Amino acid sequence: MMIIFKLVNKTAFKRAVVFFVIATIMTVLGTVITYFVNPDLKGVMESFGNSSSDQLNEFTGIKKVWAYIVNNGFMVPLQMFVLALIPIQFLYLINVISTAILPGILFGVVLQLDFIKGIEMITSTLPHYFVEIFAFCLFAAVLFNLNRVIREKFRSVFKKDKGQVPLAKKVFGAMKIYGVLILPMIIVAAFLETYIADIIFNLFQ
Numbered sequence: 001m002m003i004i005f006k007l008v009n010k011t012a013f014k015r016a017v018v019f020f021v022i023a024t025i026m027t028v029l030g031t032v033i034t035y036f037v038n039p040d041l042k043g044v045m046e047s048f049g050n051s052s053s054d055q056l057n058e059f060t061g062i063k064k065v066w067a068y069i070v071n072n073g074f075m076v077p078l079q080m081f082v083l084a085l086i087p088i089q090f091l092y093l094i095n096v097i098s099t100a101i102l103p104g105i106l107f108g109v110v111l112q113l114d115f116i117k118g119i120e121m122i123t124s125t126l127p128h129y130f131v132e133i134f135a136f137c138l139f140a141a142v143l144f145n146l147n148r149v150i151r152e153k154f155r156s157v158f159k160k161d162k163g164q165v166p167l168a169k170k171v172f173g174a175m176k177i178y179g180v181l182i183l184p185m186i187i188v189a190a191f192l193e194t195y196i197a198d199i200i201f202n203l204f205q
Contacts, residue, residue, distance in 0.1 A: 007177050012141040019093065019137035023100035027129075030104020035111050061194070068190035072132060073183050077139055081174070084143035087154040092143045096136045103129060124200035128192040135185035142177050146170045 008016070076095050083091040103125065111118035149170045 007181050008138065008142065012145065013138075015144055016134070016138040016141035019096060019140050020134050023096055023133050023137060026097055026100040027104040027107070027133075030101045031107040031111070034105045034108025065187075065190045065194045068193060069187055072190065073186035076136070077178060077182060077186075080136070080139060080143060081178075084147045084174075085150060087147075087151045089147060089151065092140055092147065096133070096140050099136060100133060120201055120204040123204075124197045125193075127200070128189050128197055131185055131192060132189035135182050135189065138185075139178060139182045142174050142182075146174050 076099070080092045080095050083094065107118065107122050110121050149167050153167055
C-alpha cells in the first residue's frame, strides 16, 4: 500500500477506488441479471469457451500463468493506453467494464447450474478478482490524468493562448507506474488465478 501512495497521488488513488466500486457493481449486476434471466446456459458456456484464447484453454501451470500475463499484463493495458490517447473521456474504461461484466455473467451461470458450487467458485475467485480488477482500475486512474492532458492539448489547437502541456512527462509517468506497480499486480493475479483459486476451491471439498 505504501508503494502505491509513493507512486500514485491521493486523488488518483481515490479515483481508482471509485472505478473499482463501479466495476464491482457491474460484476454484481451481471451476476444477478444472468441468474434471474435464465439464459441459454449451453450457449453462454460455448460463448465463454470461444472468447477464451487457445493458450488459456490448453496451457496449465506456469505456461498458463504466462498466457494470463501476456493477455492481462500486456495486451489489455496496451489497449487501455491507446484508448487514453483518443481525446474522448473514459474510453479507456471499456476494458475495465468488460473485464468486470464477464465474471459476473459466468458467476450467474454457475450459480444456476449448482448454487452451492457456484458460491464456492466465486469465493475462490475473489482474491484474483480483487487484485486484477483493482490493478486495471488503478491504471485507468493514471490514464485519466494522461487523457485529460490529451484533451487539453487537443483544445489548445483552437485557442490563441496555447499553453505548454507536459504530454511527454505524463506518458512517461504512466509507463513508470505501469512497469513498477500495475504489471507486478497483474503477475500476482495470474498466480492467484492459476494456483490459489484451485487451492481455495479444494478447501470446500
